[in-house]
Amino acid sequence: MQNNAALDPENRALYAEILRAPAGYDLDAALATTYTLDFETALVVPATLAFHAAENRQETLDTPLALLEGLERLSSRIAIFCEAGRIKSVPKGANRLTALLEDTVTEVTAPRDGAFHPKLWFLRFVPIGGHGRPRLRLALLSRNLTTDASWDLSLSLDGVATANARDQNAPLVELVSALPGMASGRPAPAPVASMVASLAKDLARAEWDYPRHVNKISFAVNGLSDRVWRPQVGRTLGIISPFVTDGALSALSRGVDPANACLLGRAEEMALLSPETLARFGKRLVLDEMAETEDGEESDEPLRGPVPTRGLHAKAFITERYKSTEITMGSGNATTPALISGNNVEVFATLTGYTDHLGTMEDQLSPERLGRFLREFVPFEPVNTAKEDAAEARLEKLRRDLAGSGPILRCEEDDEGRILLHLSAQTEIIIPDGIGLRIWPVVVGIEHGIGLTALDAREHLLGRLPLRDVTRWIGVRLVDELTGLEQYFTLGSDLVDLPDARTAEILRALIENQDAFLRYIRLLLGDVSEAAKALFAAGKGGTLSGVFGTGRDAPILEDMVRALTGDGRQLRDIERLVTRLSDPQTGRSEIIPNEFLHLWETFRAVMPKDQRND
The missing domain is CATH 2.60.40 (Immunoglobulin-like)
Structure with a gap:
């Protein structure tokens, strides 16, 4: 939902698009909140931010140097907050690079004994040349930071920080500011708390570019206090929610004619609802089972266009009030903890526009949009579990x-x-x-x-x-x-x-000899796009030497001089690597050639300082 406000499965936005820096900008800081987390996704995110040449997630995971360099460059600029005890396990053994996520990931607990459930990204990008205002990006999602491939909704907004705070952003600022204080057991590291405070200041002053046909956006957060937000009652009501409870649905639909109410959910959840609750919704829909098999694999039958993959995870509330349509999306299901008691920490964004432009509730679920993948829910007796x-x-x-x-x-x-x-x-x-x-x-x-x-x-x-x-x-x-x-x-x-x-031991496990070290130096010095292409080619069984030379024969000196005339970012990457691999007592390393260390001392003395905003 970056360019319009239609619930259309063909209007797709991937994580890579949400994380990609605007042209001429570099990532300065990123914050993410999620209920569940898996290490593979957390490892891929920094590599995605550092390189955009990977064709897919698995290609990145199969390229250890890409993961390493992404973590080395960006892990200190990323803060991820997730529910304590909700990081997925790796029974067969995890990638040892997960050690480099130790200060990136902070486990938290909800202050009102519910679930920590918001799915939010907030990113700050700075001009590569150091001149100009930072750009901001806010993404609200319905999915977690995992491999889940369900049908989801996302809202991505770009903007800038203005001179004054804007009331519109206050709920988001309250959530972001509270994150370090929710840490469970181990406190949030001091650099993380400092970065979060800096981002909260910019978030307070953010002015957003609105999607087409949207004239108002309001934000809400539940679970931080006794205040509980829920969608306003209108003449129509559309609810999209994987999980539902009788109490929440009854409260949300109060005063709405059943003929104007629609519920889209998961069949196994709707089967648990009382007949009285179901009767409040004239339309009761689920994703068409013909779109996928029960185990989540695609059916062999011909399908009608791009089908939402592997079930429903989207959450949305659609109402029509006066001449306007309001579409609320975010993390909250139509359940008691999310919208009635307010025990869960949830985040919402409500987009408002004229109904003539955004369409009605019926339009949003029409066959031209999501409706072609839906069917009527047929009540059944749930299995006794x-x-x-x-x-x-x-x-x-x-x-x-x-x-x-x-x-x-x-x-x-x-x-x-x-x-x-x-x-x-x-x-x-x-x-x-x-x-x-x-x-x-x-x-x-x-x-x-x-x-x-x-x-x-x-x-x-x-x-x-x-x-x-x-x-x-x-x-x-x-x-x-x-x-x-x-x-x-x-x-x-x-x-x-x-x-x-x-x-240093982890680095030595991946950069095992002097030739590998020199090839890695060429990666740090090379053009990012070309370096990334070569890196991922090497991950497929190719070799870095085809692009970067054989290591010792490569003209490293020329590239280092060229880097010296720029802003020094590449040389600072080398400084970081050399420091990590060198013995702190002697300054030497078995995998760093002595001639390179002598050369490096000269460059270190004249290396430009880091101009990136802290």
């Missing part, structure tokens, strides 16, 4: 308790240079009878885990690992022994006594 629901509730409670326990990982180096990881917690958690708990360091996988019946101040030896595999992330599996129901997730811990050389 009482035992499974009770088991899930038990596991969910334990998940929340573990997320709030304040896990601590203490590092101790043994005589062979390996790291002993000792696990404890600030708050005692006793594992209830009938539930099994297994915990492991995420990089090495679940087979290296231990079983526990309690997590408390006593230390448990969690593993003995090479330094390059040590992170603050721990994998968790919960098993309800009565039903066999399992939950897997990742928790962040407070990692203490970590040796300073950990990041």
Whole structure:
């Protein structure tokens, strides 16, 4: 929904488009909020911001140097806040580069005991030459920062920071400013808190470019106080929501003629509603099952155009009031925690325009738009899942308790240079009878885990690992022994006594010799677009040397001189790399040629200072 306000599945916006810097600008800072998170997506985001040559997500994941360089360049400029205990687990072992996300990702808990559920991106871009005003971008999504491929909605707004604060942005500023204070267990790192405060100041003064036919945009946030926002009642009502409750739907539809009310949801959720609630909606719709098979794979049958993939995740509320149509989108479902009690932290944007321009509620769900992928909901008797629901509730409670326990990982180096990881917690958690708990360091996988019946101040030896595999992330599996129901997730811990050389060890695992180092230097010095193309070609089995030379034969000196005449960004990238790979005592490294170090000392003395805004 970047250029218009139609709920049209062919009007698609991908993460890469939302994150791409405007021409002539560079990313200065980015903030994201999400309910769930997976490490692969979190690793791809910095690489997407640094390079735009990858054809797809998997191509980026298959190119470790792209992930590394994206993290090295941008992880300190990105802050991600997610619900504590909602990072997806990696039972087979996570990418060791997840260690470089330790200060990027902050786990939080909702202040009113609900879920932390907003999906928001706020980005600040600065002119590459250092002259001119920063550009701002706000994106509100219905999806999480994961691989989920459901049909979603997004609103992306570009703008600039003006001289004065604007009341329109106050709810968003309140949410962003509150984020560091919601941290669970481990506090938000000081640089993250400082960056968030800086972004909040610009957000307060943001003036947005509106989509076509929209003459007003208002924002709302629930879950921070007793104030609870919900869509205003109009003469018509359209609700798009994957999850629904009787109480919320009854409250939202009060005073609306059922003939003018439409509900689009998931069949398994709507089957749980009372007949009285369903009767409030003259139209009850679900995504057409012919669009996909039950396991989410595309059907072999011919389809009618681009079908929303793998289910419904979009949330929207459409009303007509007077001569205007209001379309509200954001993170909140039509449920009691989101819109009635206001326990969940949710974010919403309401777009208002003349009905003659935006269309009616019927128009938004017409066959020309989303309607061609919908069918009437046919009520059915839901399967009795009482035992499974009770088991899930038990596991969910334990998940929340573990997320709030304040896990601590203490590092101790043994005589062979390996790291002993000792696990404890600030708050005692006793594992209830009938539930099994297994915990492991995420990089090495679940087979290296231990079983526990309690997590408390006593230390448990969690593993003995090479330094390059040590992170603050721990994998968790919960098993309800009565039903066999399992939950897997990742928790962040407070990692203490970590040796300073950990990041250097990770770099050495990817840049293993002097030739690889020199090729990487050429990557840092090269034109970003051409370097990225070569980098991803190498990830497919090609070689960097075809573009950058064989390493030692490449004219590195010429490129370094050329970089010196610019703004110095490429040379600062080299400084960062050399510092990480060098012995802090001697300044030397086995994988950095001595002749390069001598050359580098000359450039370091005259390297331009960083002009990027802090």
